[in-house]
Amino acid sequence: MTKVRKLHIDDKVEKLIFIFVVLFAVMALTKGNQILKPTVFQTIARQVSEIGLMALGCSICMISGGIDLSGAYIANLAGISAALVMQKTSGNIFAGMLCGILIGAICGAFNGVLVAHLRIPAMLATLGSYQIFQGIAIVISDGKTVQGNKILAKFAMGKVLGIPIPFIIFAVVALGAIFLMGKTSFGRRVYFVGTNEKCSIFSGIRTKQVLLFTYTISGVLCGIAGNLSLARINSAKADFGSSYIMQCILISVLGGINPNGGFGAVPGVIIAAFILQMLSSYLNTFPDISNYYRDLIWGLALILVLIANYYSDKRKMRK
Amino acid sequence: MENILSVKGIKKSFGGVHALKGVDLTIKKGETHCLAGENGCGKSTIIKVISGFYKPDAGTIEVNGIVHPHMTPSDAIKAGIQVIYQDFSLFPNLSVMENLAFNQVLANNEKFVNKKKFRTIAEEAIQKINFDVDLDARVEQLPVADKQLIAISRALVHDAKFIIMDEPTTALTSKEVNRLFDIIAELKSKGITILFVSHKLDEVFEISDSITVLRSGENVISCPASEMTEDKFTYYMTGRHFENESSTLPKEISKEVILEAQNLSAKGFEDVSFQLHKGEILGVTGQLGSGRTELSLSLFGLNRPVSGKIIMEGQEVNLNSVQEAQKLKIALVPEDRLTEGLFIPQSITDNITVTRLNSLSNMGVLNKGRLMNEASTWVEKLEIATQNPTNAAGTLSGGNQQKVVLAKWLSDNPKILILNGPTVGVDIGAKYDIHKLLKQLAMQGMSIIVVSDDTAEVVSLCDRAIVMQGGKMTGALEKEDLNTVNLNKATV
Numbered sequence: 001m002t003k004v005r006k007l008h009i010d011d012k013v014e015k016l017i018f019i020f021v022v023l024f025a026v027m028a029l030t031k032g033n034q035i036l037k038p039t040v041f042q043t044i045a046r047q048v049s050e051i052g053l054m055a056l057g058c059s060i061c062m063i064s065g066g067i068d069l070s071g072a073y074i075a076n077l078a079g080i081s082a083a084l085v086m087q088k089t090s091g092n093i094f095a096g097m098l099c100g101i102l103i104g105a106i107c108g109a110f111n112g113v114l115v116a117h118l119r120i121p122a123m124l125a126t127l128g129s130y131q132i133f134q135g136i137a138i139v140i141s142d143g144k145t146v147q148g149n150k151i152l153a154k155f156a157m158g159k160v161l162g163i164p165i166p167f168i169i170f171a172v173v174a175l176g177a178i179f180l181m182g183k184t185s186f187g188r189r190v191y192f193v194g195t196n197e198k199c200s201i202f203s204g205i206r207t208k209q210v211l212l213f214t215y216t217i218s219g220v221l222c223g224i225a226g227n228l229s230l231a232r233i234n235s236a237k238a239d240f241g242s243s244y245i246m247q248c249i250l251i252s253v254l255g256g257i258n259p260n261g262g263f264g265a266v267p268g269v270i271i272a273a274f275i276l277q278m279l280s281s282y283l284n285t286f287p288d289i290s291n292y293y294r295d296l297i298w299g300l301a302l303i304l305v306l307i308a309n310y311y312s313d314k315r316k317m318r319k
Numbered sequence: 320m321e322n323i324l325s326v327k328g329i330k331k332s333f334g335g336v337h338a339l340k341g342v343d344l345t346i347k348k349g350e351t352h353c354l355a356g357e358n359g360c361g362k363s364t365i366i367k368v369i370s371g372f373y374k375p376d377a378g379t380i381e382v383n384g385i386v387h388p389h390m391t392p393s394d395a396i397k398a399g400i401q402v403i404y405q406d407f408s409l410f411p412n413l414s415v416m417e418n419l420a421f422n423q424v425l426a427n428n429e430k431f432v433n434k435k436k437f438r439t440i441a442e443e444a445i446q447k448i449n450f451d452v453d454l455d456a457r458v459e460q461l462p463v464a465d466k467q468l469i470a471i472s473r474a475l476v477h478d479a480k481f482i483i484m485d486e487p488t489t490a491l492t493s494k495e496v497n498r499l500f501d502i503i504a505e506l507k508s509k510g511i512t513i514l515f516v517s518h519k520l521d522e523v524f525e526i527s528d529s530i531t532v533l534r535s536g537e538n539v540i541s542c543p544a545s546e547m548t549e550d551k552f553t554y555y556m557t558g559r560h561f562e563n564e565s566s567t568l569p570k571e572i573s574k575e576v577i578l579e580a581q582n583l584s585a586k587g588f589e590d591v592s593f594q595l596h597k598g599e600i601l602g603v604t605g606q607l608g609s610g611r612t613e614l615s616l617s618l619f620g621l622n623r624p625v626s627g628k629i630i631m632e633g634q635e636v637n638l639n640s641v642q643e644a645q646k647l648k649i650a651l652v653p654e655d656r657l658t659e660g661l662f663i664p665q666s667i668t669d670n671i672t673v674t675r676l677n678s679l680s681n682m683g684v685l686n687k688g689r690l691m692n693e694a695s696t697w698v699e700k701l702e703i704a705t706q707n708p709t710n711a712a713g714t715l716s717g718g719n720q721q722k723v724v725l726a727k728w729l730s731d732n733p734k735i736l737i738l739n740g741p742t743v744g745v746d747i748g749a750k751y752d753i754h755k756l757l758k759q760l761a762m763q764g765m766s767i768i769v770v771s772d773d774t775a776e777v778v779s780l781c782d783r784a785i786v787m788q789g790g791k792m793t794g795a796l797e798k799e800d801l802n803t804v805n806l807n808k809a810t811v
Contacts, residue, residue: 184683185676192673195662201621202659203673203727204645262664 012256012264016271023278031285042164044277046156046232049170050075052273053225054244055251056177057108057218059269062252063181064214065194065261066115066122070130071222072244074107077137078226079236083146093152100230101223107133108219109212116211130245137238148234156231166228173224178266180217190214194261243295250302251276253309321384323348323481323512324369324400329378331364338364340536341378346481351503351513353527353544357556357746361536362516366483369514370402371395399480405489407470411459416441418458419473444472448502462607464495471502482506483514488522489744492606492772493807500526518556518747520549521775532556557748572782573597577766578618578735583627587613588790590627595735600757600767602777602784604806610790611770612654615739618768619651620644631735645674647735650728654739654770656717660724663713667705668694670712670723674731697726702752718749725753729760736760739770754780774806 027035034040054071061068082100089095107129114125158165181187189210193200200207230236255272257264283289283297324346331339339361346352356362367373369380371392380387382398409418419441424432441454450468458466467487474482488496503513503526517523523530523544530547532539532555539555554560578595588610595601605611616622618629620638628635631647638644644651653659662670671694672679679689694708701722705715712723721741728736741757742750757780761767771777777784784801786794786809794809 183685185680185685186683188669188673188676188685192662192665192669195665196658199659199662200673201641202651202653204641205673206640206642262662 013268013271016255016268016275020271020275020278023275023282027278027282031282034285035282038162040281042159042162044274044281045164045167046228047280048273048277049164049166050225050229050232050241051244051247051251051277052170052270053173053221053228055248055255055269055273056174056266057221058248059252059255059257059264059266060177060181060190060214060221061122061126061218062257062259063194063261063264064190064211065197066211066215067126067249067259068108068111068215068218068222069123069126069245069249070107070111070133071218071225071248072241073130073133073137074104074219074222075226075229075244076236076238076240077107077133078103078223079230079240080137080141080146080226080238082227082230083148083236084140086149086152087147091149091151093149093155096149096152097227100227101220104219104221104223104226105216106219108216108222111219112212112215115215116208134238141236141238143238145235145237148230148236150234152231153234156228166232169224169228173221174266174270177221178270181266186210186213191262194263196262243298246295246298246302247276250298250305253302254305259306321348322346322381323383324514325381326365326369327379327381329365329368329380330376331368331373332376338536339368339375342533342536343538343541344369344531345541346512346514347529349507349510349512350528351507351515351526353523353530354514354516354533355518355523355530355552355556356533356539357518357748360533360556362533363485364536365533366402366485366514366516369395369483370400396477399478400483401474401477401479401481402483402485403467403470403474403487404485405487407466409458409466409469409473412457414455414457415452415461415469416454418469419444419454419476422473423476440476441472444476447475448472448505450502463490464492464498467491467499468502471506479511481512481514483516485516486518487515488517488519490607493774494606496522520552523547523552524549534558553747557746559748572599577632579628579630580618581628581630583614583617583624583629585613585617585622585624587622588617588787588792591785591787591792592627593785593792593795595766595768597766598761598764599783600761600769600781602781602801603768603770603787604772604774604777604784605787606772608789609787611772611787612739613790614787615651615654615737615768615770618644618735618737619649621651645731648731648733649735650674650731650733650737652721652724652728652736652738652741654743656720656724656744661712661720664711667698667703667708667710667712667715667723671697671708671726671730674727693730694726697730701726701729701756716746716749718745718752721745721749721753725756733765735766735768737768737770740773741769741771742773742776750776774803777801777806778803 054075057071058068078100081103082096085099086093086096111126111129114120114129115122156166160168181190189205192203192205193207193210197207251272252269253259254275255264255269257269322345324344326342326344329339329342342361342365344365354362364373368375371390371394380390387394416437420437423440438454445452448468448471450472452465458469487499491499506513515527527544529541529543531541534556573596575597576594577597580591580593583591591614603611603614613622617624618638620640620643623639629638636647657663668691672690675693679686679693698705698708703719703722703726705719712720715723742753745753757767769777769781778801781801782798784796784806785792796805796809
């Protein structure tokens with residue numbers, strides 16, 4: 001049957017922008033006095049930077065046909081290492097941040113070797129490696145909270161034209177990710193490998209190299225997120241942000257990344273990160289909804305998005 | 320003779336596509352009837368209507384003189400209709416015995432598993448067609464031909480009166496086809512009616528009593544097999560007249576050797592030596608498991624040689640990766656289009672340009688315009704039937720999909736093009752187009768290796784052929800000796 005099925009990369013992004021606008025309108029109408037404040041937006045912008053970077057890493061791995069469940073722990077390990085280096089070098093911020101990013105890259109490459117060369121399913125490989133990363137983080141921090149750096153914290157509180165500096169960093173990195181995945185031959189290869197690894201090999205793609213890079217990039221993104229988190233909270237701890245793993249998956253899937261690999265556009269992930277962060281801030285305005293409900297809400301949201309995607313894909317196939 | 324099945328005016332559409340536009344099919348009790356037509360003509364759809372899987376939009380189904388207004392799968396089974404689909408619908412992880420007896424036990428609604436009973440049912444089933452197989456073997460470990468016989472035996476367990484076989488010979492070697500035909504004859508002698516779906520001319524003539532041809536969801540002709548000729552048959556199926564393929568002018572083969580294998584051994588074959596001349600089409604033929612596929616993979620860097628030499632253009636080369644093969648301008652159209660050749664859900668453009676990502680980008684940044692241009696050039700050149708190259712490759716018919724795989728490698732401008740089963744699952748029209756294209760390419764100086772077990776294809780397409788058997792090269796046929804008789808003799 002020759003059915004016409006165009007690849008609308010952008011219709012999911014359009015849908016997300018629509019959801020974003022609706023959510024914003026609902027927030028403004030119901031809790032306008034608490035939400036429509038510059039400080040709230042700035043807080044959202046700071047928080048979205050960290051979760052957004054981790055979600056980007058997870059998304060790129062998902063596009064390659066895998067997943068990265070270790071993102072939050074790579075970020076923690078990177079943050080702790082960065083803080084320790086800053087302490088040891090008596091306040092060398094650059095050395096610390098560089099170390100954070102490097103640790104991210106090493107952790108990512110480790111995941112990449114497990115997935116690409118040792119052929120361990122990504123889900124298990126990164127589930128196992130996150131324990132390792134967390135373990136290392138606990139050992140080097142003695143399980144305690146590691147103090148950050150005052151100058152770094154001050155820098156992170158800075159703004160350019162009212163926009164928090166961490167958010168500017170996020171924006172630059174996100175644009176880089178959009179470019180990498182959408183406009184470069186490497187990006188296309190990640191999509192190919194995620195669609196069909198065997199066919200990629202038969203097409204002359206170095207699949208192992210592509211996967212290794214993919215997970216390394218994810219690690220770097222998480223390393224940057226770790227630095228931003230260290231700067232924002234002015235401390236780092238081994239078990240910080242464990243709920244981020246779940247949220248990263250939720251953002252990726254909501255952003256239109258196909259969990260089976262090969263499809264999904266990066267801009268959608270960024271909008272999805274905003275939607276989620278706004279929703280989170282909105283929930284904060286309801287004192288009745290305690291934090292105990294968070295996991296329940298994110299879990300329900302993920303399952304609902306997956307169900308919605310299932311039906312919309314099915315409808316598309318019928319068309 | 321009375322009719323076992325008579326369907327009239329069957330219509331069925333999916334979405335806006337009319338798969339069947341009023342098809343009639345009458346089958347007499349005890350005959351072997353062939354249903355023929357190209358891919359997409361509605362053969363599979365009409366089978367699924369007969370088996371109760373699809374509900375037709377219009378038309379009547381009459382089985383053994385009883386009209387079934389709402390035929391369901393269980394009605395069909397009760398009426399003795401059994402379909403053997405191309406994938407056989409077996410449980411690969413279960414034993415032969417379990418596969419044979421399972422449905423019977425389920426149908427009787429038995430709650431406990433009785434191994435002894437399983438064995439009795441299974442033994443009876445395989446005896447009916449004198450099929451010798453280890454009942455405890457796991458189905459996935461058996462060759463395709465055995466799986467098919469298991470599916471046939473299973474149909475007999477259900478007391479089949481009317482067996483429909485959907486393209487049963489596609490994956491079989493010529494020897495296995497003969498065995499299948501013997502079994503069909505045996506079934507016929509027991510009074511079982513058979514509907515044999517195929518588009519292979521020689522088989523259709525060999526086996527059937529009468530023939531019905533469909534084209535684009537409509538009846539073209541129904542007649543006794545004796546009234547059909549090959550030319551008429553091809554015309555009815557395609558609506559096109561083809562000039563005789565083998566009538567191409569004999570050409571002078573260049574003396575220049577572009578590729579040479581010397582005592583090459585790797586997993587799956589050993590001690591293979593041959594020369595490939597520039598502008599030549601070399602056939603590599605042999606049955607499944609003869610090492611033909613492994614040889615093609617070795618020449619493409621996917622099956623590392625353990626000994627022997629590969630010499631290209633006078634220099635010994637190491638082929639340990641596809642990248643090295645690609646650098647040497649060696650291309651492979653793999654055996655399995657769906658898993659190895661194509662990114663089915665990705666666009667036609669992406670599929671064609673995947674081999675060109677480096678050369679059509681600037682420092683790693685893609686030039687989308689050049690990618691699109693390259694793809695549409697090939698869509699046009701190879702007459703790939705699509706409204707839009709941004710459609711997924713999966714929207715194309717088998718023949719057009721194969722053209723996309725060809726385009727993807729031709730775009731990389733190879734010196735040596737290896738094709739493994741170039742026209743498997745491709746309709747006659749596209750097969751003709753692909754053969755014509757390969758001859759043209761050879762004429763222009765490309766060296767081509769065609770790996771195929773389709774003897775007719777090797778004879779009409781190749782300048783020379785080597786024959787493989789059990790991992791060894793057992794013969795080589797020059798053009799003057801290259802004919803169906805010699806090839807069949809060499810491969811049996």
